[in-house]
Amino acid sequence: MKFDLTEEQIMVRDTARDFAVRELDPIAAKLDEEAEFPKEKVQMLAELGLMGVAIPEEYGGGDMDYVSYVLAMEEISRACAGTGVIMSVNNSLVCDPLVKFGTEEQKRVFLKPLASGEKLGCFGLTEPAAGSDVSAMKTNAVLDKDEWVLNGEKNFITNGPNAQTAIIFAYTDKEKRHRGISAFIVPMDTPGISAGPKEKKLGIRASHSSSIFMEDARIPKTNILGEQGQGFKIAMATLDAGRIGIAAQALGIGRAALEEAVAFAKERQAFGKSVASLQAIQFKLADMATRLEAARLLTFEAAYLKDTGQKFGRASAMAKVFASEAASFVATNALQIHGGYGYITEYGAERHFRDARITEIYEGTSEIQRVVIAADVLKNS
Ligand code: CAA
Numbered sequence: 001m002k003f004d005l006t007e008e009q010i011m012v013r014d015t016a017r018d019f020a021v022r023e024l025d026p027i028a029a030k031l032d033e034e035a036e037f038p039k040e041k042v043q044m045l046a047e048l049g050l051m052g053v054a055i056p057e058e059y060g061g062g063d064m065d066y067v068s069y070v071l072a073m074e075e076i077s078r079a080c081a082g083t084g085v086i087m088s089v090n091n092s093l094v095c096d097p098l099v100k101f102g103t104e105e106q107k108r109v110f111l112k113p114l115a116s117g118e119k120l121g122c123f124g125l126t127e128p129a130a131g132s133d134v135s136a137m138k139t140n141a142v143l144d145k146d147e148w149v150l151n152g153e154k155n156f157i158t159n160g161p162n163a164q165t166a167i168i169f170a171y172t173d174k175e176k177r178h179r180g181i182s183a184f185i186v187p188m189d190t191p192g193i194s195a196g197p198k199e200k201k202l203g204i205r206a207s208h209s210s211s212i213f214m215e216d217a218r219i220p221k222t223n224i225l226g227e228q229g230q231g232f233k234i235a236m237a238t239l240d241a242g243r244i245g246i247a248a249q250a251l252g253i254g255r256a257a258l259e260e261a262v263a264f265a266k267e268r269q270a271f272g273k274s275v276a277s278l279q280a281i282q283f284k285l286a287d288m289a290t291r292l293e294a295a296r297l298l299t300f301e302a303a304y305l306k307d308t309g310q311k312f313g314r315a316s317a318m319a320k321v322f323a324s325e326a327a328s329f330v331a332t333n334a335l336q337i338h339g340g341y342g343y344i345t346e347y348g349a350e351r352h353f354r355d356a357r358i359t360e361i362y363e364g365t366s367e368i369q370r371v372v373i374a375a376d377v378l379k380n381s
Helices: 007-024 028-034 039-047 066-079 081-101 104-115 174-180 231-267 279-307 313-343 349-358 366-380
Strands: 121-124 140-144 147-158 165-171 181-187 193-195 209-220
Touching: 007 039, 007 066, 028 081, 028 349, 039 081, 066 081, 066 231, 066 279, 081 104, 081 121, 081 147, 081 165, 081 181, 081 231, 081 349, 104 165, 121 147, 140 165, 147 165, 147 181, 165 209, 165 231, 174 181, 181 209, 181 231, 231 279, 231 313, 231 349, 279 313, 313 349, 313 366
Parallel strands: 121 165
Antiparallel strands: 140 147, 147 209, 165 181, 193 209
């Protein structure tokens, strides 16, 4: 088994790392405090090819593999987890399904500007009364001559207030339950489409989330993504890939928390020596580093399976649940190692603690990941 990265993967990782150190580290705390969307930095990410890392070059992407995407996500999220999710939604929840299910025309018109970062995308699946239970959605689309007419409301949509293009899921035939859901490519400047105000969030505050309202919004008939009734499967397949990106985001948050805990523990003196020399702290650091490394291996495995055309749904759910819970574990212990200093905003510990939490919730809660894993274990073991 080979664990070495290719030259290309190392180059992507180092590019993302340099960018994160130079451009994000100095402002991440301010972006968090002021809940500021880093528009200029997202533009710079686009110029580096990081808004469509694993998207073919002919469609405006960086033409790299998913392992490269994971490496880049970890580096960006290590510095600013909010910027990480802005990037991951565009990469894996918007560009990825356009590559897989889009027509040639859709790829030319919609994918190219998204993968090159000229435009930003969002993924409209969740609704006020339909989170884990996707089929409970109420949004519907009715065909009127050459146009689909959309009505409904989506909520908690990452990039909602900032996106120019949305992938929206809606019922085209409610009777058919999940088989009656379809996916649509929706320009956000369509009359009848509006984004609500940004939500006030616990963490990842540089990324903005909002509702999206659809009131008799008309889009061309040709903007359906995939086939009519295929929407549920498109959403699931998209999330299978997206969850690898969130696992990588969790790795970044966990790594930031661990690095800061190590630095603090070496510096902080108690009982006449550094707290790093106390076994109570060493055992915490050992567990933090071990869980993070295990999470990294699961995440790389899921990305590798995807890159090599193998089934990766179970591996992606395992990576997501393990990495997100590892990030929360590491961030909680990093805060504890900082003592009172962990609880104030002068250090990064409390930000990582807040940022880690969402990785256990979005793109499928930890409970949903366990549902997915258990279903596969029962079917295939
Ligand atoms: N790929 C393709 N097809 C799949 C699939 C997959 N991974 N998983 C299920 N399907 C298919 C099934 O084969 C089945 O097909 P048939 O119609 O042929 O029978 C169909 O989908 C229905 O499957 P289930 O009966 O398993 O569906 P379910 O209603 O029980 O739901 C679930 C399963 C795992 C709970 C799913 O609903 C789920 O993943 N929920 C979580 C939703 C989620 O992750 N939301 C995240 C929102 S996006 C977000 O968070 C973005 C952000 O802000 C960053």
